[in-house]
Structures are given as structure tokens and as C-alpha cells.
Amino acid sequence: MNGVVQVKPGTHSRGWDEVLPVLPANLEKMIARLPDHILARLEEIRLRRDRPLMLGAGGQDFFLRRDGQPDSIPESAYITSGDDMEKVIQNISGSSVYALEEELRNGYITLPGGHRVGLTGRAVLENGQVKTLKYLSGLNIRIGREIKGSAAALLPRLLDQPAANIHHTVIFSPPRCGKTTLLRDLVRLASSGVPQLNYPGRTVGLVDERSEIAGCYRGVPQMDVGVRTDVLDGCPKAQGMMMLLRSMSPDIIVTDEIGKMEDIAALEEVFNAGVRIIVTIHASSMRELTNRPALKYLLQLNMIQRFVLLGRSRGVGTVEKILYGNEVMPRR
Amino acid sequence: MIKLIGAILLVSACGYAGWHVSRSYARRPVELRQFMTALQMLETEITYAATPLPDALSGIAERVDARVSSFFAHAAKELQTTRGTSARQAWSAALDRYRTGSTLDRGDLGILNSLGHNLGISDRDDQAKHLRLTLEQLKMAQARAEETASKNVKLWNYVGLLGGLIIVLALY
Numbered sequence: 322m323n324g325v326v327q328v329k330p331g332t333h334s335r336g337w338d339e340v341l342p343v344l345p346a347n348l349e350k351m352i353a354r355l356p357d358h359i360l361a362r363l364e365e366i367r368l369r370r371d372r373p374l375m376l377g378a379g380g381q382d383f384f385l386r387r388d389g390q391p392d393s394i395p396e397s398a399y400i401t402s403g404d405d406m407e408k409v410i411q412n413i414s415g416s417s418v419y420a421l422e423e424e425l426r427n428g429y430i431t432l433p434g435g436h437r438v439g440l441t442g443r444a445v446l447e448n449g450q451v452k453t454l455k456y457l458s459g460l461n462i463r464i465g466r467e468i469k470g471s472a473a474a475l476l477p478r479l480l481d482q483p484a485a486n487i488h489h490t491v492i493f494s495p496p497r498c499g500k501t502t503l504l505r506d507l508v509r510l511a512s513s514g515v516p517q518l519n520y521p522g523r524t525v526g527l528v529d530e531r532s533e534i535a536g537c538y539r540g541v542p543q544m545d546v547g548v549r550t551d552v553l554d555g556c557p558k559a560q561g562m563m564m565l566l567r568s569m570s571p572d573i574i575v576t577d578e579i580g581k582m583e584d585i586a587a588l589e590e591v592f593n594a595g596v597r598i599i600v601t602i603h604a605s606s607m608r609e610l611t612n613r614p615a616l617k618y619l620l621q622l623n624m625i626q627r628f629v630l631l632g633r634s635r636g637v638g639t640v641e642k643i644l645y646g647n648e649v650m651p652r653r
Numbered sequence: 654m655i656k657l658i659g660a661i662l663l664v665s666a667c668g669y670a671g672w673h674v675s676r677s678y679a680r681r682p683v684e685l686r687q688f689m690t691a692l693q694m695l696e697t698e699i700t701y702a703a704t705p706l707p708d709a710l711s712g713i714a715e716r717v718d719a720r721v722s723s724f725f726a727h728a729a730k731e732l733q734t735t736r737g738t739s740a741r742q743a744w745s746a747a748l749d750r751y752r753t754g755s756t757l758d759r760g761d762l763g764i765l766n767s768l769g770h771n772l773g774i775s776d777r778d779d780q781a782k783h784l785r786l787t788l789e790q791l792k793m794a795q796a797r798a799e800e801t802a803s804k805n806v807k808l809w810n811y812v813g814l815l816g817g818l819i820i821v822l823a824l825y
């Protein structure tokens with residue numbers, strides 16, 4: 322076979338078996354025939370109407386042949402049909418497309434188990450705003466991974482021992498480096514506590530705008546985010562942080578992918594209330610981070626004490642660098 | 654004596670047959686009305702709550718009259734248990750099962766069946782349009798059914814009884 326895809330065996334939790342049932346029977350069979358070590362690292366299933374079926378595992382993508390073998394050239398790959406797409410959408414929506422209007426507007430759907438399906442198609446506009454999508458032509462099924470213990474090694478570096486709390490932390494990395502997975506486990510540990518570290522666990526307020534961290538299905542977290550975690554699912558970050566601050570008296574507020582000025586303004590309020598934060602940011606380096614005006618402002622507040630850079634030099638979710646607040650002084 | 658018993662049996666049998674026919678005329682508008690109520694509920698579920706079909710259908714099954722209820726319960730079950738069933742398939746399977754023992758005629762069933770083609774495949778506004786169209790059509794069918802019922806119910810009751818009596822008189 323030419324172009325064998327090499328994926329190292331890993332010890333990840335399953336997840337693909339929760340996702341496969343949304344696929345039509347023929348695709349499900351083809352994918353389930355993949356070798357176990359690929360299945361265990363399966364990250365993405367990309368369906369594009371009338372184009373080759375692609376899978377992503379361990380940071381690489383490859384095509385799937387009709388006989389269920391991975392291949393690196395598209396010629397012999399299985400071509401996703403319109404019928405396949407329709408069946409997937411039917412399975413995802415419970416045959417009720419109208420129930421997904423909000424999701425179609427946002428461009429993604431969360432499945433039970435916390436997996437995400439991204440959608441593209443033709444946008445239908447109303448007053449210049451996207452109202453919904455029709456003629457769906459692209460689906461990206463991202464398998465959410467719960468890797469318990471992935472943040473265990475990191476946690477001691479983030480603990481503020483005298484206060485028995487977590488330092489204000491920013492986790493940043495380029496896309497697909499395991500930010501969300503790491504954040505999820507960090508939330509779980511911060512909320513449930515780690516007796517070995519003398520850390521009792523704190524009340525965590527989680528604003529999960531894109532339902533990615535807790536993977537809520539109908540408001541109930543599908544992933545383990547700890548015993549003291551309150552989740553505001555699908556809520557805009559800035560608004561959600563203020564709501565949690567006012568109503569749930571959290572010790573730590575956590576949110577994903579901040580970057581807008583309003584997010585930073587909300588964070589300022591959180592700092593003032595004496596509540597700790599853990600947030601993630603899309604950026605591949607410290608310089609890239611400081612180049613964005615909103616984030617530069619955040620740094621100038623001089624509140625963040627830990628910057629964690631993730632990469633994939635030793636696999637997804639490698640902690641490349643941890644910077645302390647006093648090492649990072651942005652140029653004014 | 655035996656003749657008398659025979660006569661009574663004959664008259665009551667013919668009377669029953671007539672009543673049976675008349676009842677099916679009387680029941681059709683009732684069934685149509687029940688469907689209209691149920692579809693109105695479905696419209697509310699879809700447009701206001703955006704409840705997914707399996708939940709919406711089983712919710713309606715709990716709130717409507719027994720016969721129509723079995724239709725919705727069956728459609729919901731079909732959607733929930735068989736993976737990959739489309740709303741259209743579930744709807745027409747439920748309708749096929751409902752057909753036997755129903756007083757609805759082919760036209761009525763056709764109206765309901767064509768709703769199934771559009772169920773669940775578009776956004777809320779569009780769903781509401783299709784449901785309203787179906788309700789309009791059912792309303793007309795129901796008006797026609799009332800009319801035929803008012804003509805035929807009494808007629809068939811009399812036909813049955815009087816027919817029995819005529820046969821008895823002829824044989825006596």
C-alpha cells in the first residue's frame with residue numbers, strides 16, 4: 322500500500338464509538354474497520370459533498386478507501402455522496418432540522434458526549450445577519466477527547482499555595498494543540514481538588530460559549546468537569562462571566578478563547594472581584610499575543626501570573642513553556 | 654315462536670349493519686378533528702419550542718385521543734428506535750398502520766401523507782407553512798365529511814332497520 326499513514330499508538334479514551342452512530346451505516350462500517358491504533362487517535366471525520374472522505378488522526382489527515390484502508394492519495398478514496406450528508410444531518414438532528422436553527426447559525430452542533438460537528442453550506446441572510454445555513458455541503462465531526470490526568474503534571478506549577486487557589490492563568494497555543502482538552506482536565510482538577518498537593522478544590526464557574534469544554538447536551542455536562550463546577554452553556558463569554566460573578570460566587574472563572582475587547586473588560590471586573598481566572602487564547606507565540614490590541618491591554622493589566630504555551634512537539638498537548646507573570650513585560 | 658325469534662334476529666342484524674355503516678360516516682369528521690388538534694399541537698411544538706420530532710410526537714401522543722394517539726406514539730417510536738429512519742419514513746409507516754380500522758378515506762390519508770414528505774427537513778417558518786397548509790386541507794375535508802355524515806348517518810340507520818323489516822315481511 323502506498324502512503325501508509327503512521328500514527329503512534331496512544332492511550333486515549335474512546336470517543337469514536339460515540340460518534341460513529343451518527344454516520345450512515347456504510348460509512349460507519351468502513352471507519353470501524355480501521356486499525357485500533359488509528360481509531361484510538363481519531364480526531365476528525367471530514368465529509369465534503371462529492372469529495373473524498375477524509376479522516377484526521379494524531380495530527381495527520383488521510384483519505385479513506387472503500388475497503389476501509391487509510392490512504393494518502395485521493396484517487397482511490399471513497400467519495401462522500403449527497404445522500405451520506407443528508408443521513409448524517411438527519412441522525413444529528415433527530416430528523417428535525419428546524420430544531421437546529423440556532424446551531425446552524427453558529428455553524429456547529431454539539432453531540433451527546435461533547436463531540437462537535439462543524440457545518441458549512443450556503444448562508445441564508447436576514448438583515449445582513451446569518452439566519453441559517455442551507456445546502457449543507459461540509460461537515461467536520463471533531464471527536465472530543467477527555468484525557469483525565471493530562472493537566473496533573475501542570476497543576477503544581479499553577480497553584481498559589483498560600484491562598485490554596487490557582488494563579489491567574491492563560492493557556493495559549495496554535496489551533497489543534499489540545500488547549501481545550503487540557504483546559505477541561507485543569508477545570509476538573511481545580512474543581513475537585515488534589516489532596517496530594519494539599520489543594521482542596523474550589524468552586525469553578527465555567528462559561529462554555531461553544532459547548533466545547535463541558536460538552537453539554539441539553540445543559541448537562543457530558544464530560545467530567547469536577548464536582549464544584551457550574552457551567553453556563555452556550556453563553557457569550559463576557560456576559561457569562563458577569564452572570565457567574567454575580568450569581569454563583571465562584572472562586573475561579575474559566576473560559577475558552579478570549580480575544581475581544583469586551584472579554585478583557587469582563588476579565589477586569591473578575592480581577593477586581595478577587596476571583597481567579599483560567600482562560601485560553603489562540604496564539605502561537607508570546608509576540609503574536611502582544612500584537613493583538615485587546616490582549617496587549619490584558620498583559621498591561623499585569624494580573625496574569627502564568628502563561629502556558631502548548632505545542633505538539635511530543636504529541637498533542639505538550640506543555641512547551643511556562644512563563645511567570647514577572648517574566649512577561651509588554652512594551653508599552 | 655321460532656319464526657318470531659328469527660324475525661327479531663334478522664331485524665337486529667340488519668339494524669346493526671346499518672348502524673355500523675352510519676357510524677363510520679359519523680366517525681370520519683371526529684377523526685379528522687382529532688388530527689387537526691394534534692397537528693396544531695405539533696405546530697406549536699415546532700414553531701415555539703423547536704422540540705425535536707421524536708419528543709414532540711411522543712408528547713402529543715400523551716395528550717390526544719386514543720386512536721390518534723396510537724398514530725403519534727408509533728411514529729415517535731419508529732424515529733427513536735430505528736437508526737437512520739427519516740421523519741418521512743416514520744410518518745408513512747405510522748400512517749400505514751393507522752389506515753386499517755380508520756374511517757378516513759384515501760383523500761384524507763393523502764393529505765396526511767404529503768405532510769410527511771416535508772416534516773422535519775426545513776426551518777421553523779417553512780415547517781409552520783406546511784403544517785398550516787395541511788390544517789387548511791383537513792379543515793375542508795372535515796367540512797365535506799360533516800356534510801356527508803349529516804346525509805348518511807340517519808339514512809343508513811333507517812336502511813338497516815327498514816331493510817330488515819322488509820325481508821321479514823317478505824318471508825313471513
